[in-house]
Amino acid sequence: MSCVNPVVFYFPQPSLKKTPLFDFHRENGGKMVEFAGWSMPVQYKDSHIASHVHTREHCSIFDVSHMLQTKVHGKDRVKFMESLVVADIAELKDNQGILSLFTNEKGGIIDDLIVTKTDCGYLYIVSNAGCADKDSAHMKFRAAGLDVDLEFLDEALIAVQGPTMSHVLQEGLKEDLGKLSFMTSTLATVFGVPGCRVTRCGYTGEDGVEISVPQSRVVELTEKLMANREVKLAGLGARDSLRLEAGLCLYGSDIDETTTPVEAALVWTIGKRRRQTKDFPGADIVIPQIKSKTxxxxxxxVSTGPPVRQHTPVLSPDGKVIGKVTSGCPSPCLKKNIAMAYVDAAFAKNETALQVEVRKKAVPATVSKMPFVPTNYFYG
Structure with missing residues (x-):
């Protein structure tokens, strides 16, 4: 009952990129699929639902090494990044990160990313695998003429997610995880592996970290984490349903270059100072939308009955098409169907009764607040 989208099962092809954990996944029963040009595990011996529930109740490891990791060096690094994104990077404290958006001149979203202002003299960026070529070219183009040096990393990246993560990880750290709050980062030796960047974040809605680790040591680190019985491997299927329960967007499905931050209900990503200075790409379009709406x-x-999938039409109570679903799946936690959709603004109020057209039949649906399942981020 996987709800990753889009994912296509395949027989392994040499042209697909492989993460440093590729062989490890196969040895551990990973079912490999094509995703954003990479061979990635969609699930393991456990079902997608079992992995989802295990992450909510215990701790799971996700391979996210396909993501683009970048260091931005140079005295103009903050100015440079603010020329690309909507966040207030200058106001970040050392080792603090923020979710932001690359925007284009029309206010569309080029990609979503996390920017961390480290105390090591560089910005650390993590952006989406499917946008890696586009993002790197975009950054290189905008860096021209500035004192900026872009370093695209070949480090592995794993996400350790779930309510028992801190107990599991603390055994391999000298640093006190209780001092590492949500969206903060530190360099550390993890279970004897030096040079790891540990960032308290993730895309499941649970407490968790992402660990950037040298490729040559990632299998070793993963095995040491899995020595704890709390920990299991999880794949793209669980990651997708977890992020959807948490109300988090998937680039290419829920947001893209035709979508503005206001339409996407992501106004909170636009820094207060940036709204005043109006100096990010597309600001002339995006800022007026905040007041005039879209x-x-x-x-x-939320609906019951048959599952709601991407591209499902959304109907008004009288049967007119007023939008479409961008992501959807049965919620393992709620035992209901959940989805994200773009609808005419007049029908966007919470608790509004609508319909979705599934298998050519109108099924009742209700506009719901997000996240669908409460998040458990650690704020200290």
Whole structure:
């Protein structure tokens, strides 16, 4: 019952990129699929649902080494990054990160990313695998003429997610995890592996970390983490349903270059100072939208009956098409169907009764607040 989208099962092809954990996944029963040009595990011996529930109740490891990791060096690094994204990077404290958006001149979203202002003299960026070529070219182009040096990393990246993560990881750290709050980062030796960047974040809605680790040591680190019985491997299927329960967007499905931050209900990513200076790409379009609203808006939907999938039409109570679903799946935690959709703004209010067209039949649906399942981020 996987709800990753889009994912296609395949027989291994030499042209697909492989993460440093590729062989490890196969040795541990990973079912490999094509995703954003990479061979990635969609699930393991456990079902997608079992992995999802295990992450909510215990701790799971996700391979996210396909993501693009970048260091931005140079005295103009903050100025450079603010010329690309909507966040207030200058206001970040050392080792603090923020979710932000690359925008284009029309206010569309080129990609979503996490920017961390480290105390090591560089910005640390993590952005999406499917946008890696586009993002790297975009950054190189905008860096021209500035005192900026871009370093694209070949480090592995694993996400350790779930309520028992801190207990599991603390055994391999000298640093006190209780002092590492959500969206903060530190360099550390983890279970004897030096040079790891540990960032308290993730895309499941649970407490968790992402660990950037040298490729040559990632299998060793993963095995040491899995020595704890709390920990299991999880794949793309669980990651997708977890992020959807948490109300988090998937680039290419829920947001893209035709979507503005206001339409996507991501106004909170735009820094207060940036709204005043209006100096990010597309600001002339995005800022007026904050006050005047937009014709459509991203909302959450809850329904029962047959599952709601991407591209499902959303209907008004009288049967008119007013939008479409961008992501959807049965929620393992709620035992209901959940989805994100863009609908006409007049129908975007929470608790509004709508319909979704599934298998040519109108099924009742209700606009819902997101996240669908409460998040458990650690704020200290």
């Amino acid at each position: 014709a459509r808006k991203r909302v959450g939907l």
